Amino acid sequence: MSQITPPASASLQGRVTLIILAGALVLSAAMGTRQTFGLFINPFSYDRGVPVTLVAFAIALHNLVWGFAQPFAGAMADRHGPAPVVAFGAFAFAAGLAMAALAPSGVWLVIGLGVLVGLGISCTTFGVILPAVSRAVTPERRTMAMGLVSAGGSLGQVALVPVAQGLRETYGVSTSLFVLALVLCCAAPLGLFMTMSRRSKPTPGNTAPTPTAQPTKSDDGEHLSLREVLRQARSHRGYQLLTLGFFTCGFQLAFIATHLPGYLLMCHMPVGLGATALALIGLFNMLGSWACGWLGGRYRQHHVLGWLYLVRGAAIALFFVLPKTDTSVVIFAAVMGLTWLGTVPLTSGLVAKVFGTRHLGTLFGVCFMSHQVGSFLGAWLGGFVLDVTGSYNLIWAATAILGAVAAALHFPINDESIVPPLRQPMPANA
Secondary structure, rough: OOOOOOOHHHHHHHHHHHHHHHHHHHHHHHHHHHHHHHHHHHHHHHOOOHHHHHHHHHHHHHHHHHHHHHHHHHHHHHHHHHHHHHHHHHHHHHHHHHHHHHHHHHHHHHHHHHHHHHHHHHHHHHHHHHHHHHOOHHHHHHHHHHHHHHHOOHHHHHHHHHHHHHHHHHHHHHHHHHHHHHHHHHHHHHHHHHOOOOOOOOOHHOOOOOOOOOOOOOOOOOOOOHHHHHHHOOOOHHHHHHHHHHHHHHHHHHHHHHHHHHHHHOOOOOOOOHHHHHHHHHHHHHHHHHHHHHHHHOHHHHHHHHHHHHHHHHHHHHHHOOOOOOOHHHHHHHHHHHHOOOHHHHHHHHHHHHHOOHHHHHHOOOHHHHHHHHHHHHHHHHHHHHHHHHHHHHHHHHHHHHHHHHHHHHHHOOOOOOOOOOOOOOOOOO
């Protein structure tokens, strides 16, 4: 029996490249815009009379909304594809920014920056983008591809912050937010380019199937229902440990991103050094995300995650106890950037390895919910500890210790796939 001619490798590679590029652009628009929120805290307070605590609450709230909405956004993308989910999220994000720009009171600011932005970002970031990329590549290249998308997505964090700062200083807060909303609207149709058709879907070894043959092993878990996969995940010890460890990532990143500039001012460092440190984190995150994806394709992902959390925790501890200088701040920012979002392709790649890619958006979304609870607590507890004790000492110590705890959680994870292989049909001449 003649075999079906496979798609041209060049055409297939071009399709995968398009998916990676579109995913990186959507991530850049969403994550880059989110990175600018700290620029608007003081203007909202001083120009519009909104209390700083309320502005900070609105920004913190979007983390919680994002986290709790992520499993549902991932499930919708698993079921209907990324195109409608990305479009809805981009317009919701843009509407939230527009509402914040026109907000006559703090309540509308909370609805805009807190609720709508949280819903929008859940549909335009990792829980929707990375599963789409993972389905477009073979398993051995999965974490590398997701790391590449995460690295490309970091470009928006580097590019949009100075753009928003310049627009805010020249034209005001409202114009700056409207421009950012326009950027999100431009990203809305990119989800159309992020679906790999089943006919052109790559198979391990790039072999051409016969009309009646089926693969010997299922990588995507197509034959498993969502209910069955959720039941398996709920009782899977490795998935539980991975979810608990992801809490640490959110806690550490949110605390540093929110409170590092203020902490440096308390240490009598130059006023602009905090902004420089955050920019360096975004810059080095591009290299770190790519490197973690590369390492995850060559070594067991949970081992790479364990070492990543150890390095990050050690860097936080050393930065806290050693004297503060311009050089130490730059080195700290570089190390944080290298370990910043490298957890994302590794975590999603590990979930895909164990459970397959069919329901990856949902399973990663549940895991990411833990990350966002950690983000909320990291940002909020930093301010609370400062108010109660007058210093960040306790929260810095806790942030460093959590790195060691997360590493201890990741090393014993069992990463063997639980997706049963499909049965190979009997040969016709058997």
